[in-house]
Amino acid sequence: MEVQQAHPMPGAFGEYGGQYVPETVMAALAALEDAYWQCRADEAFQAEMDDLRKHFVGRPTPLFLARSMSADLGCRVYLKREDLCHTGSHKLNNALGQVLLAKRMGKTRIIAETGAGQHGVATATACALLDLPCEVYMGAEDVRRQALNVYRMELLGSRVIPVESGSRTLKDAINEAFRDWVTNVDTTHYVIGSVVGPHPYPTLVRDLQSVVGKETLAQCLEAEGRLPDAVVACVGGGSNAMGIFHAFVEHTGTRLYGVEAGGRGIETMAHAASISAGEPGVLHGARSYVMQDEHGQIMETHSVSAGLDYPGVGPEHAWLHDSQRATYAPVDDAEALEAFGYLSRMEGIIPALESAHAIAYARKLCPGLDPGSVVVINLSGRGDKDVVEVARLSGRDLILQGGV
């Protein structure tokens, strides 16, 4: 493959990012970018965000010293408790900000995509709060697997639209949401759920999630009197990781670890480790690492965690990887499942399967660090949504007749 030139594109992270979209979308992206810069500088908007973060989302979330894990691993292990956010994950940080932004832009309709349903539920929640109609695209295969979250979105007043095209999973839901947006761009804002997509989305979503890292930095200084030695977060599209990484990027004494979904192992094709095993390409409007075949067709991915089951990754992660500011590594399904049980027993916290990837990686990382090193793990979501699936994988069927 030929080496591509770095292009001076808007929203570029090194040679990643950009706006690889049909010309029909360009004006909408420019309008979104303008509105976003205005809101960033608007004190009234920021005050409203702060108020909602505090009273609706439940921020700041605690930075919790995990005593049993610390004793077990020989480091001072902290968990950033994003699982305690309203709706059960960091996703609401972004959804709420974007829906508020859309309202400022005068949009009268919200659309979103969702894989496992966490971002869909967060967007549906923000739309219920701020009184905007919401439609959520979800792969037909995911609608079947995540019936509980589908019902939650419906309870919140949103409509879930099953996507039957392509592989009928998250990437196809994003495609379909884009098509809707291109068609209805005058009235509609598309709330993308991660640090992916064309500029300005990766920057917009990162900024809305960066509250996680800002809080962590201040809380760690207060608890330890210094910055952490390492920050660990799982990476699918990568929004919780960018959220916690961003405040630390300039503090090079803190090492950053992004944990990808190794699925059944990256030597098999059944995984979603775009940086560890993919190659640069163009997907969903940005240049980044992409899981693709020799011809450039996007591949179907696998992870036990639906939230990491995505063939691309945010362009800023691609840049952090190439510049060696952050380290990316895969954790496989079995390791994540083991960590799911481990954290539940050790700390009394059932993690989301996504976050369990970060826990699993920390268990491998800590023994190699200096004793007493301070390690922060972003516990991006809680695991209630995964209990039925984990039980099924361990041979117990919790789905009773007529139940979930």
Next chain:
Amino acid sequence: MSTRIADRFAKLRQAGEGGLITYIAAGDPSPDATVDIVLALEDAGVDFVELGMPFSDPVADGPTIQAACQRAIAAGATPTSVLGAVERIRARSELPIVIMAYANLVHRMGYERFARAATQAGVDGVIITDLPLEAAGTWIDACASEALATIFLAAPTSREETLRRVGASTTGFVYCVSRAGTTGARASIPEDLPEFLARVRAHTDRPVCVGFGISTPEQVAEVCRVADGAIIGSALIDRMAEAGPAGAARAAAEFCRALKAGAQGDA
């Protein structure tokens, strides 16, 4: 540079006709069928053929073209097999052929290599649907050194600066997207089309063609009164899908004869 595109537009202008440009997804339902269908389209009076290079995630396309691309990929279509089909068409025809691709397929092969392979196969021009001008420097250079025509998209929402750059960078024809949305048949042509085309023409002397949402001979006639050509995709693919593999080429030819009459002003 191959002069097939420019020559055909010159001929059309002389005859006072609009150009009929038809899109099909290459490799749907098979590579051999693509060769037969293109030759049938030429017989039916089509002026340019646009071959869609099937991509797994065609975000600019509506349901008809998505399904066609999926069928083609399932039947084994790859960028290389599509160029192979062009080569076989080129052995038997001088019809101008344009490839419509998504950026990742070209990026994967490498811009220079793609441009070279396309030229060698006999392709006259390439549209990369989701390649913005800001990122097109390498691609434009590659096309220039291979004498391959570049075709960029313009939209009614495009800013003047974009239209200026589209005009300056396009060596084939400007592909004007008639309205917001994806490809696929619509009931009517937007009323403000003449104003949009006038804005585009202010920045280029190249031919200006209109696509997205055109499906009938009457609409082709309407478009060709103000544009140099009309581009038809989904409506044609629907006809071929209805006819089934055995009747696809004949159904396509029949439909295109009616469309061409529209382009000649006889609809």
